[in-house]
Amino acid sequence: MNGFTEHNTAASPLPTAGEDRRTIRLIHADAPLPADCGPAALGFKAWNLARMAALGLPVPPAFVIGTGWCADAASLDSTDWQAALTRLEQLSGLGLGDPRHPLLLSVRSGAPVSMPGMMETLLNIGLTDATLGGLVRVTGHPRLAWDAYRRLICGYGEIVAGIDAAHFEADLDGVRGETDERALDFAALRDLAGQHLETYRREAGEAFPQDAHEQLQQAIAAVFASWQGDKARTYRTLHGLDHGIGTAVTVQRMVFGNAGGLSGAGVGFTRDPSSGEPRPWVDFLFNAQGEDVVSGRRNALGHEALATVAPGIWQALLAAVARLERTFGDMQEFEFTVQQGQLHLLQTRDGKRTALASARIALDLHAEGVIDADTAHERTRTLDARALTQRHVAAADGTRAEPLAHAPSAASGVAWGEIALDETRARARHAAGAPVILVRNDAETRDIAALDLAEGLLTRRGARTSHAAVVARQLGKVCLVGCEALQIDAAARTVSVAGRELREGDTVTLDGNEGAIYAGVAAIRETVADELLARLDTLHGRTRPLTQD
Numbered sequence: 446m447n448g449f450t451e452h453n454t455a456a457s458p459l460p461t462a463g464e465d466r467r468t469i470r471l472i473h474a475d476a477p478l479p480a481d482c483g484p485a486a487l488g489f490k491a492w493n494l495a496r497m498a499a500l501g502l503p504v505p506p507a508f509v510i511g512t513g514w515c516a517d518a519a520s521l522d523s524t525d526w527q528a529a530l531t532r533l534e535q536l537s538g539l540g541l542g543d544p545r546h547p548l549l550l551s552v553r554s555g556a557p558v559s560m561p562g563m564m565e566t567l568l569n570i571g572l573t574d575a576t577l578g579g580l581v582r583v584t585g586h587p588r589l590a591w592d593a594y595r596r597l598i599c600g601y602g603e604i605v606a607g608i609d610a611a612h613f614e615a616d617l618d619g620v621r622g623e624t625d626e627r628a629l630d631f632a633a634l635r636d637l638a639g640q641h642l643e644t645y646r647r648e649a650g651e652a653f654p655q656d657a658h659e660q661l662q663q664a665i666a667a668v669f670a671s672w673q674g675d676k677a678r679t680y681r682t683l684h685g686l687d688h689g690i691g692t693a694v695t696v697q698r699m700v701f702g703n704a705g706g707l708s709g710a711g712v713g714f715t716r717d718p719s720s721g722e723p724r725p726w727v728d729f730l731f732n733a734q735g736e737d738v739v740s741g742r743r744n745a746l747g748h749e750a751l752a753t754v755a756p757g758i759w760q761a762l763l764a765a766v767a768r769l770e771r772t773f774g775d776m777q778e779f780e781f782t783v784q785q786g787q788l789h790l791l792q793t794r795d796g797k798r799t800a801l802a803s804a805r806i807a808l809d810l811h812a813e814g815v816i817d818a819d820t821a822h823e824r825t826r827t828l829d830a831r832a833l834t835q836r837h838v839a840a841a842d843g844t845r846a847e848p849l850a851h852a853p854s855a856a857s858g859v860a861w862g863e864i865a866l867d868e869t870r871a872r873a874r875h876a877a878g879a880p881v882i883l884v885r886n887d888a889e890t891r892d893i894a895a896l897d898l899a900e901g902l903l904t905r906r907g908a909r910t911s912h913a914a915v916v917a918r919q920l921g922k923v924c925l926v927g928c929e930a931l932q933i934d935a936a937a938r939t940v941s942v943a944g945r946e947l948r949e950g951d952t953v954t955l956d957g958n959e960g961a962i963y964a965g966v967a968a969i970r971e972t973v974a975d976e977l978l979a980r981l982d983t984l985h986g987r988t989r990p991l992t993q994d
Contacts, residue, residue: 487555837859884904
């Protein structure tokens, strides 16, 4: 029992009478909220983008292709969304495929319920050999252009052409060596893009598409198709979601966190999703795009660097997301990009959280006057002493074990089990009744089936706010990510933690409270947050003794 709960996963929103789910709508600051359709048609991502834009917050303009197209995406072609694209071009003063003033686009999924990382996203759509020079002219930043191009080739190659990402990672490793990819100059990135083009040709059997409109059409089709992907179907099955609700697709003007200087990308929560404490919980990377943070393939840092280097941007972000929390009436998970000192908000949604955080957040929001007593009561009605029980690593025989290593914690609690390096091993040991800790290089959502079987997740790379870490928290799994002391030898079926070699099947303990990794089964004690439980009793009118530790 790790004290987790899945928050706000009610049944999918139902279309209102007369609502057209086969809709295509523009999202920008001057567009009113649609009166004839809601999140069932637009998906919650686009619906919340529209709400943010209506509040006057800095949201790049976009158009959304409704959920009703998902089941019949083959019938959708460019004539259906051309008018919306033309309006987007007018709003931005750029043109898709224009060699002098190119418009680049992101293409994102968005179902009527939150499914973090379960469907696909493509960035930098519209960049070609012909438009790359135009992007350099518009931005004055050749490094940005070549970085965006090599990212597009990789993402498009993996998602649309079905090329194994390992081929592109091998290209990258060959160029960067031990250097952080964000430190590569434009010449190195130009060479890397050239290698990626050759890799694409070799693996796909054809050249990378140089028509920006073809890229967009194929990207939209691929995002719709990802609704039926294995990880998306597994997620819906685990959470009892209707396979027929479909996803919308949002096409949005790109903003660039990889533009150098005061540029970067981040993901955060308005409150701590593990404890519920009223403090921002943000991961941020300078000179990066959002996928670097959420993909689970890159490490990210907390927000301290952003707050120190750009305090004005940090304060603007805090003010914006505080407004979101008041407007939406709940703790928010948000994504943002900073392009050369300008803040852009790309997403907001109710954040996944632990049971402990659910209780504190609801009680605090009620105390702050953001939600009423009935809402706080409804959000906490299933929470009791058992749900708020917390595990901690304790001293055994007066001696506390020394951890092998530490790593950033994405989800609190304590879990122990046998090391499993893949789904096959996790499934076999789970079937035998053994608890399992899934150990992986990357925190990726494609591991959702194995993660569901495990007690916890430990990864070598990944950010606390990566999609896989969010899903781990939602599933009630202890999760440590970005453990730099971890090395995995898949061939030998061994792992090394700070020089200590362990074999698959050996037991480890993850302490998500302290971000620590222990060999064997650590001594564990359980406590209940009595003060929080007393506040819940008061809210619910319960009179009973406090639970004792």
